[in-house]
Amino acid sequence: MSDASAHALEHHEPVTSTGIPNKKVLMWAFLGSDCMFFGTLISTHLIYRKISATVGGNFLDIRDVFDIELTSFSTFILLASSLFMALAVSAIHKGNLKSTRWMLFGTIVFGAIFLACQVYEFTHFVHAPGNELTLSTYRGEPHVFGSTFYVLTGTHGTHVAIGVFWLLGWLAYSFTGKMSTAHALDVEICGLYWHFVDIVWIIIFPVIYLMEYAM
Amino acid sequence: MATESIKYVAPDTENKVKTQVFPRPGQHTTGLVDWLTTIDHKKIGLMYGLTALFFLIIGGIEALLIRSQLWDHNMTVLTNREYNQMFTMHGTTMVFLVIMPLSAAFFNFIMPLQIGARDVAFPRMNTLSLWCFVAGGIILNLSWFFTGGSPAIGWFGYAPLTDTRFAEVIGDMGPDFWVFALQILGVASLLASFNFITTIINMRAPGMTMMRLPLFTWMTLIVSFLIILAFPAITIALVELMFDRTYGTNFFDFLEGGKPHLWQHLFWIFGHPEVYILILPAMGIVSEVIPVFSRKPLFGYGLIVFSGAIIGFMGFAVWSHHMFTTGMGVVATSAFSMLTMLIAIPTGVKIFNWIGTMWGGRIRFDTPMLFALGFITMFMIGGFTGIMHSSVPIDAQHQDSYFVVAHFHYVLIGGALFGLFCGFYFWLPKMTGRMMSEKLGKLVFTLMFIGFNLTFFPMHYLGMIGQPRRTHTYNEGHGFETWNQIATIGAFILGVGIVIGIYQFVNAFFNKKLKPAGKNPWDARTLEWTLSSPVKEYNFARTPIIKARDQAWENTYGPKDNQSEKEPLDDHGVHMPDRSWWPLITALGLFGMCLGMLFHRNIDPSGELVRNYTFAILGGVVMVTGIIMWALEGPGGYHLFPKEDEE
Numbered sequence: 001m002s003d004a005s006a007h008a009l010e011h012h013e014p015v016t017s018t019g020i021p022n023k024k025v026l027m028w029a030f031l032g033s034d035c036m037f038f039g040t041l042i043s044t045h046l047i048y049r050k051i052s053a054t055v056g057g058n059f060l061d062i063r064d065v066f067d068i069e070l071t072s073f074s075t076f077i078l079l080a081s082s083l084f085m086a087l088a089v090s091a092i093h094k095g096n097l098k099s100t101r102w103m104l105f106g107t108i109v110f111g112a113i114f115l116a117c118q119v120y121e122f123t124h125f126v127h128a129p130g131n132e133l134t135l136s137t138y139r140g141e142p143h144v145f146g147s148t149f150y151v152l153t154g155t156h157g158t159h160v161a162i163g164v165f166w167l168l169g170w171l172a173y174s175f176t177g178k179m180s181t182a183h184a185l186d187v188e189i190c191g192l193y194w195h196f197v198d199i200v201w202i203i204i205f206p207v208i209y210l211m212e213y214a215m
Numbered sequence: 216m217a218t219e220s221i222k223y224v225a226p227d228t229e230n231k232v233k234t235q236v237f238p239r240p241g242q243h244t245t246g247l248v249d250w251l252t253t254i255d256h257k258k259i260g261l262m263y264g265l266t267a268l269f270f271l272i273i274g275g276i277e278a279l280l281i282r283s284q285l286w287d288h289n290m291t292v293l294t295n296r297e298y299n300q301m302f303t304m305h306g307t308t309m310v311f312l313v314i315m316p317l318s319a320a321f322f323n324f325i326m327p328l329q330i331g332a333r334d335v336a337f338p339r340m341n342t343l344s345l346w347c348f349v350a351g352g353i354i355l356n357l358s359w360f361f362t363g364g365s366p367a368i369g370w371f372g373y374a375p376l377t378d379t380r381f382a383e384v385i386g387d388m389g390p391d392f393w394v395f396a397l398q399i400l401g402v403a404s405l406l407a408s409f410n411f412i413t414t415i416i417n418m419r420a421p422g423m424t425m426m427r428l429p430l431f432t433w434m435t436l437i438v439s440f441l442i443i444l445a446f447p448a449i450t451i452a453l454v455e456l457m458f459d460r461t462y463g464t465n466f467f468d469f470l471e472g473g474k475p476h477l478w479q480h481l482f483w484i485f486g487h488p489e490v491y492i493l494i495l496p497a498m499g500i501v502s503e504v505i506p507v508f509s510r511k512p513l514f515g516y517g518l519i520v521f522s523g524a525i526i527g528f529m530g531f532a533v534w535s536h537h538m539f540t541t542g543m544g545v546v547a548t549s550a551f552s553m554l555t556m557l558i559a560i561p562t563g564v565k566i567f568n569w570i571g572t573m574w575g576g577r578i579r580f581d582t583p584m585l586f587a588l589g590f591i592t593m594f595m596i597g598g599f600t601g602i603m604h605s606s607v608p609i610d611a612q613h614q615d616s617y618f619v620v621a622h623f624h625y626v627l628i629g630g631a632l633f634g635l636f637c638g639f640y641f642w643l644p645k646m647t648g649r650m651m652s653e654k655l656g657k658l659v660f661t662l663m664f665i666g667f668n669l670t671f672f673p674m675h676y677l678g679m680i681g682q683p684r685r686t687h688t689y690n691e692g693h694g695f696e697t698w699n700q701i702a703t704i705g706a707f708i709l710g711v712g713i714v715i716g717i718y719q720f721v722n723a724f725f726n727k728k729l730k731p732a733g734k735n736p737w738d739a740r741t742l743e744w745t746l747s748s749p750v751k752e753y754n755f756a757r758t759p760i761i762k763a764r765d766q767a768w769e770n771t772y773g774p775k776d777n778q779s780e781k782e783p784l785d786d787h788g789v790h791m792p793d794r795s796w797w798p799l800i801t802a803l804g805l806f807g808m809c810l811g812m813l814f815h816r817n818i819d820p821s822g823e824l825v826r827n828y829t830f831a832i833l834g835g836v837v838m839v840t841g842i843i844m845w846a847l848e849g850p851g852g853y854h855l856f857p858k859e860d861e862e
Contacts, residue, residue: 016417016418017416017417017418017419017423018416018417020417022336022337022413022417022418025336025412025413025416025417026336026337026409026410026413029408029409029412029413029443030409030443032443032444033405033409033443033444033446033447034447036443036444036445036447036448037447037450037451039447040447040448040451040452040481040484041451044451044455044466044477044481047474047477048472048474048477051474052472135458135462135463135464136463136464136465136471142465142470142471142472143465143471143472144465144466144471144472144473146464147455147458147459147464147465147466147473148466150464151454151455151458151464151466155454169843169846
């Protein structure tokens with residue numbers, strides 16, 4: 001009997017050289033690569049922040065347009081979503097489908113709130129009266145801040161959006177009746193991605209936002 | 216009870232899928248559908264190879280046009296713009312559509328066989344990489360047919376050449392095609408590398424420890440790590456450039472606060488590891504071939520592995536030697552100069568190891584060995600001029616001269632391409648089951664070796680006496696003519712050699728008159744040579760248990776303890792995953808999305824810019840649908856029941 005179940009298992013998850021499932025190695029390799037994506041974007045922003053510190057002859061004070069209360073709130077929300085994600089992974093490992101479903105739902109809602117805040121923030125920045133920050137200008141003067149800021153935070157937002165759709169996929173799948181502990185690994189990998197995207201924001205928030213207030 | 220549950224019922228794919236829009240091809244699919252939907256790493260490898268050889272001809276024609284234009288002073292074969300387009304397309308094609316995919320062809324075909332695996336870790340993702348690569352190649356070459364023709368910005372695409380404001384032709388789309396093609400090629404390379412890393416780390420046969428891995432597999436692993444860490448830099452640079460060109464951001468726009476210098480940094484942070492991405496696979500191939508034809512184990516295996524890893528690691532710390540003349544300041548320039556000199560050490564270690572392998576060996580001069588020797592000598596010349604360039608004052612003299620052109624062609628043709636041809640002559644018998652004509656092979660080597668040296672050796676001198684690169688012509692009176700004519704003659708000889716070589720490779724697949732190769736025609740050393748030629752679709756009937764490095768050699772000549780064993784036949788057979796349409800459809804969606812983005816801008820009659828994303832969104836929807844259906848269909852599969860030693 002034990003032989004037979006070993007065979008059946010083998011069919012789904014082949015034995016690997018390291019003992020770590022293939023999908024997990026793949027996700028870790030991807031996340032390593034993704035570090036370099038964000039690394040490049042963040043350095044671009046920081047380099048330009050240093051060498052283009054003036055706009056139209058005046059010191060560039062981005063605090064005039066930033067809304068730090070809102071961003072702090074959305075940061076909190078995104079970090080909190082990681083808790084739901086961790087609980088969802090734990091629930092599916094235990095085979096508790098109902099709890100998995102609620103925790104996935106919570107992660108999705110919090111991810112969506114974060115995205116909504118970002119959409120609001122972008123719209124608000126572009127139309128800030130007297131302090132318009134667009135892709136190519138600040139207060140009507142050509143500048144790089146908008147370019148680096150929007151492309152960096154936009155790339156992060158895209159990551160969050162992809163994560164939300166991925167989680168929605170799992171939420172939908174949980175209603176098909178096919179979801180079981182066999183999918184624990186897949187949800188866990190989704191969780192790896194979600195936590196990574198969170199960690200990136202933990203770097204972006206102080207470096208891009210808070211540092212403006214320390215100067 | 217036990218026997219009952221072991222009995223495995225293969226999923227009845229033929230019946231289940233009839234209701235779907237794209238029925239999943241079953242076990243016995245043949246012909247075009249088989250090639251379009253295959254997930255077999257061997258077929259994917261062959262398609263990579265064939266496509267890359269096709270692009271080698273395209274890139275070669277571009278090179279010959281360049282050489283024809285430089286035959287004499289003030290020639291008019293090409294206009295200055297056409298000349299710029301030619302060297303841009305030649306460089307981009309050769310780097311991204313020839314050398315990298317040729318390496319990928321060998322990674323795909325050979326690496327899983329060398330580690331005793333059934334396939335790569337993610338077979339369907341492997342197919343997606345292939346189709347993304349093909350899509351990228353098509354997008355790049357589509358540029359010839361639209362406004363402005365192909366990009367004229369160099370393979371490095373330096374800002375502000377890519378700035379829309381300075382386009383020679385109004386509405387020039389060339390750089391846009393270049394940006395999208397490179398991004399989609401980046402996706403292909405990244406996916407393939409994630410796959411190879413997972414495969415090598417996780418799918419080794421029992422007993423195949425890391426320090427028993429064949430050298431070629433080691434280099435595959437190192438190159439894959441280089442790709443996943445280096446490609447993000449260029450991808451982000453391309454995204455920033457795309458935003459500059461499409462939405463008017465200022466990343467590289469120096470009139471509005473951007474710094475063209477940043478592009479150079481981002482490009483070369485990718486670009487220098489890329490050099491090692493191009494050369495390390497060839498080094499891996501040569502490290503396999505030299506022991507076989509010297510009939511000796513590789514001298515200093517561990518040293519070669521670690522010097523390869525050190526080259527990979529240090530490859531990330533030398534990029535600015537491409538930018539010595541941009542004025543980075545004394546400290547940065549000196550640091551990069553020193554690091555560049557240091558990286559010559561692990562490279563030199565490898566060369567000494569290859570020489571040490573040959574020393575005292577019984578050397579056979581078959582065609583693969585000739586190419587391997589050609590690789591070592593030619594790569595050394597390229598390496599020496601490389602060390603010269605690590606010295607800043609010398610670099611400043613050589614910058615933008617033909618000397619640099621000579622240097623990197625010695626590394627990339629004399630190095631990478633010779634290494635890859637070496638791989639073809641070595642492994643094609645395994646792929647086709649047939650031996651190729653030694654006589655013709657030696658003719659190819661002679662033509663390529665002579666043609667190559669005739670073309671590029673004079674360029675050292677031409678550079679020294681002042682001929683600038685990337686300039687479409689020269690005036691009378693500089694004394695450039697003679698050596699340029701010799702170079703042009705050499706280029707045509709090289710071209711003839713390559714064409715005969717490609718003919719020979721393709722011929723090997725179809726010419727039934729060629730001698731059958733048998734399992735191990737070269738008396739070679741690694742695991743793939745224990746399999747029949749051509750390799751059966753399931754690779755290993757029984758998973759081998761590895762006892763030593765150079766397992767095939769040990770099985771023939773080694774002591775009893777070193778001979779490999781095999782796991783018992785599995786009573787539910789060898790599990791084969793099913794073919795799938797979704798990778799191809801996902802790639803088509805991505806292709807459509809890129810085309811949609813390329814053509815989303817229009818000028819309406821009143822002169823206003825109109826953006827229309829319909830086609831791009833449509834492509835995106837196809838792509839996402841492909842991914843979702845892919846996830847839902849699962850690996851599927853059927854079982855094969857090979858006999859005891861049918862492999």
